[in-house]
Amino acid sequence: MDRSWVRGKLFSPEYMDGVKQFMSFVKGKFSDNVEILCPCSRCLNQKYLAQALVKKHILMNGMDNSYTRWIHHGEDLNVEVIEHVPAGIVHCSHNWSTDGIGVTEEDSNDIDPLEAFLGDLHTAAAQEDREVGENEDGDTESCEQDTFFRIAMKEAKCMLYPGCTKFSRFLFVVKLLHMKSLYRISNSAFTAILKLLAEAFPEYNTLPKSYNEAKSILKELGLGYESIHVCQNNCVLFRNEFAKFDNCPICSLSRWKDPERKKIPVKVLRHFPLVPRxxxxxxxxxxxxxxxxxxLKRQPSEKEMSHPADGEAWQDFDREYPDFADDARNLRLGLATDGFNPFSEKNTKYSMWPVFVVPYNLPPWACMQESNFMMALLIPGPTCPGKDFDLFLEPLIDDLLELWNGVRTYDAITRKTFKLRAAVLWCIHDYPALSTLSGRTTKGYFACIHCDKHPLSYGLRSKIGYVGQFHQTTGSCSYPVYVEKKLREDEYKDKELDAVDLFKMCHYSNKKKGYTPTVQSAITQMENQLAAPTEDGQPKSATQVVSAVLHQNTKTNHFLRNVGNQVAKRRTTLQNVQAELEVEKRTNSELQLIVKNQREEMDGLKNQVQGTEQARIKDQEENRKKQAELEKKIELLLSQNGQS
Known part of the structure; x- marks a missing residue:
């Protein structure tokens, strides 16, 4: 059986057919409700999952390229399988995938992905040289500085050793580093391997002598990171004007663990430059x-959100900045961060904070791939940065400002340079991290971001409670601004709005295109009370109706106060007291009538139960008589049989 598709390209016709073949094989061995081992490149036959989820994992993560004999799913060891990749299928394991590095099926069959990547870099470097030569300003500084493309081509042309044509130094080192990461080789073991290879290779080889030297090759290509020293109290970053300072200009503490030797810094922020990537x-x-x-290829749907571009935030940003939206190459980014403990259970108090940047221009199946996550910062511990988080974001903010203004970038499709711009549309984090990232409080009496400065929070012994069904809306101090803005619109400009109309206007959800169930129930109660007739024939006040309904649903509400409407207090007069007494009498008489009817119903039910019980006793007595007669007949028959 042909199993070469496991090393094929994801979502190619051959790969899709292979996945169908595997799932058909599984259905022939197991029933539909049986969980099976997942053979995707992440689970590696270590987890039992539902069959539908296994299929999804294989499609999204790829099949384990070494699992060609399906022994964990009931296949015999003696089955012959074809494991080689025939012509016409791109040979790439899921670790060395051609996704995202520009090698298509039309471009190559047996070409190494890195070689194809370097071919595109060669074209980019040649184009950049032409543009620099045509530069009329004669910017000598930009000509003297090596760009990424020139450095990449310089490294690609560097021979591994004299006469080697199969590998360049760059290609060989990248593959070695990939193996180190894949098989978790330690730094010291990797250095020992490099030394052994350097001795085995011919003389005058250019192989790096240590792991640090190998990393420096990648750092020259913009694949490394920048170490930025940080004050022990998170006062400043020792960069720009403070780069040469040995002591913090604010708290005067030394940046070094040993101020005399000045070798090991107290705290280090790792910054991974975003622009080159x-x-x-x-x-x-x-x-x-x-x-x-x-x-270019997305098919938008009115009722489905299949890509972030279908969201309101993306579309609103395009309307606000049409010049940014005109070029499809401009990037929309997401910022994600959270704390984690790098030492697992060994030290539960230590916390580091990585900051990731996610490009959302990519197709939906590529947006959430780990290979497309870009770590921008690694904030050191041992504690959460808290209110000093903005200090650590300084290098990333500088990168984002540079990208907003635009950076000159080469496009491999047009073979020309353009001005690349980028903007952050979303921040992804949990609720506690909202406080760390934005600076607003997310705990205590002001934890609700909707209630803001008018919270419905109360101290309840050992905790804080939020009372009322409308605490997320009716307590918002932004109502006066919202109402004033709405009244300027043409829809409400010439209308006189009462308290009920204001309540409807302020609680309408644009996201749901209507009201929430709780709000709709409150509006129904208000309308029913307004429509109900009164004793004196005078219509009820909308303000009093809104106040009464909100009082039933919330312990304390500030809606009427925030929209500038107050409930008029009724004066206590003799007529009011008499009217209230009449209402109470009428209510009492109605209650007495209801109680009398209920008693009559109970008496009727009691009589029915007694009659039923008597009928049951009578039936039991008749059954006993019939049983006794039947037993006599049986005894008579048995005695006659015995005599005969």
């Missing part, structure tokens, strides 16, 4: 096409 997205044709997928 975003520019590399357009260095290959396939990656550049994916970055424009949201505008």
């Amino acid at each position: 975003l520019k590399r997205m357009f260095a290959t044709k396939e990656a550049s096409e994916q970055a424009q997928w949201h505008k």
